[in-house]
Amino acid sequence: MPDPVTEHPLRPYDAVLVQSFGGPEGPDEVLPFLRRVTAGRGVPDERLVEVGAHYERVGGVSPLPALNRRLVADLTAELTARECPLPVALGNRNSTPFVPEALDDLEAGGARRVLVVPTSAWRSYSSCRQYREGLAEAVEGREGLVVDKVRPFGEHPGFAATLARHTLDAARGAVEQVGADGVALLYVTHSIPDAMDETSGPGDGDGRAYSADQAELASAITAEVDAVLGTDLPAGLAFCSRSGSPRTPWLEPDVNDRLRELADEGLRHVVVVPIGFVSDHMEVTHDLDVEAAETAAEVGLGMTRVPTPGADGDFVRGLVDLMLERAAQARGEEPVRAVWRDLDSHPSVCPVGCCPNLREALPASCGSD
Numbered sequence: 001m002p003d004p005v006t007e008h009p010l011r012p013y014d015a016v017l018v019q020s021f022g023g024p025e026g027p028d029e030v031l032p033f034l035r036r037v038t039a040g041r042g043v044p045d046e047r048l049v050e051v052g053a054h055y056e057r058v059g060g061v062s063p064l065p066a067l068n069r070r071l072v073a074d075l076t077a078e079l080t081a082r083e084c085p086l087p088v089a090l091g092n093r094n095s096t097p098f099v100p101e102a103l104d105d106l107e108a109g110g111a112r113r114v115l116v117v118p119t120s121a122w123r124s125y126s127s128c129r130q131y132r133e134g135l136a137e138a139v140e141g142r143e144g145l146v147v148d149k150v151r152p153f154g155e156h157p158g159f160a161a162t163l164a165r166h167t168l169d170a171a172r173g174a175v176e177q178v179g180a181d182g183v184a185l186l187y188v189t190h191s192i193p194d195a196m197d198e199t200s201g202p203g204d205g206d207g208r209a210y211s212a213d214q215a216e217l218a219s220a221i222t223a224e225v226d227a228v229l230g231t232d233l234p235a236g237l238a239f240c241s242r243s244g245s246p247r248t249p250w251l252e253p254d255v256n257d258r259l260r261e262l263a264d265e266g267l268r269h270v271v272v273v274p275i276g277f278v279s280d281h282m283e284v285t286h287d288l289d290v291e292a293a294e295t296a297a298e299v300g301l302g303m304t305r306v307p308t309p310g311a312d313g314d315f316v317r318g319l320v321d322l323m324l325e326r327a328a329q330a331r332g333e334e335p336v337r338a339v340w341r342d343l344d345s346h347p348s349v350c351p352v353g354c355c356p357n358l359r360e361a362l363p364a365s366c367g368s369d
């Protein structure tokens, strides 16, 4: 009879780490959180005060930690349903429970080989390698503990098809309301410094993996919406949550500027698609639902904000599919790498020089360098 513990479909892994950005959960945690996020990163004080005020509006409680606890519960339930009841822990970059605390817990339960699922879909230093650096630091000195991660998953059906389904629903509603001539799709992701985008993706690649991958998914979703609704909706990519020094170039256009232009062009309703985000954290609930919504109202545009995939059952099932794919790779098999439509998948082991740290070379786990 097969041993249910060693024969489960996620073998050789014996535990799962959900790795996230983190967020404050009370007024006293806001400043320490912001200091941790921005330490040595050249974010001006004015910006910290401004972002601190966003957290104050909601009592110092970021929505992200609770959403992550829900994701951990959903993944645990889905893994149990698939007969791999492994422990799942949450570890953050910038708030407790930090990654080392999560690994302590998993190790105390006997974990030796941990599969990491980041709550971040796209390739760049900030959204991928920085998490890998956090893993390397946390694993250092833990004899015999190995961590692997799932591949970047923006193109995986669990993320992409879920976002496409939500976008189609919103676009259908908008077209019914104001007619196809009045509707535009505006995909929004987190702005990053131009230099970080230019160097994103493999070291021997063309760079711009961050913005190019998201632009490709945006085109594929727009094509799907147009095909189903019989429309030819104007669509584009815009950026939110710019930080850093005003003198450093970051990805543009800003979502608010783009909304003003769309109003000038005669559009009446904009469907805002949060393509860069897994769940409804502050970039979504403040920067889009408060700030962008205010801009839209100011210029007389209707706005629908499409739900993020994070809490959707298809997304959770997709993540588990992706974990099973990674486990099969770790066992030396060559599983099919599911992608949505004709998008490209990216390697599970990040190639040499992928999404480099432009300040200092630090060790990073889950890559070939």
Ligand SMILES: CC1=C(CCC(=O)O)c2cc3nc(cc4[nH]c(cc5[nH]c(cc1n2)c(C)c5CCC(=O)O)c(CCC(=O)O)c4C)C(CCC(=O)O)=C3C
Pocket (backbone or CB within 6 Å): 021, 022, 023, 024, 034, 037, 038, 041, 043, 047, 048, 051, 062, 063, 064, 119, 120, 121, 124, 126, 127, 190, 191, 192, 193, 241, 242, 243, 244, 276, 280, 281, 282, 283
């Ligand atoms: C690409 C990207 C993602 C998406 C991928 C991923 O999820 O990782 C993301 C997510 C998040 N960013 C978050 C919060 C913040 N990000 C900041 C600053 C920065 N973000 C950057 C990039 C990204 N950030 C960058 C290049 C900076 C400049 C400083 C630096 O080079 O690191 C700052 C400092 C203040 C400011 O906004 O200027 C804060 C407070 C939260 C938590 C929200 C909550 O609490 O609900 C989440 C999920």
Ligand SMILES: [Fe+2]
Pocket (backbone or CB within 6 Å): 190
């Ligand atoms: Fe951020």
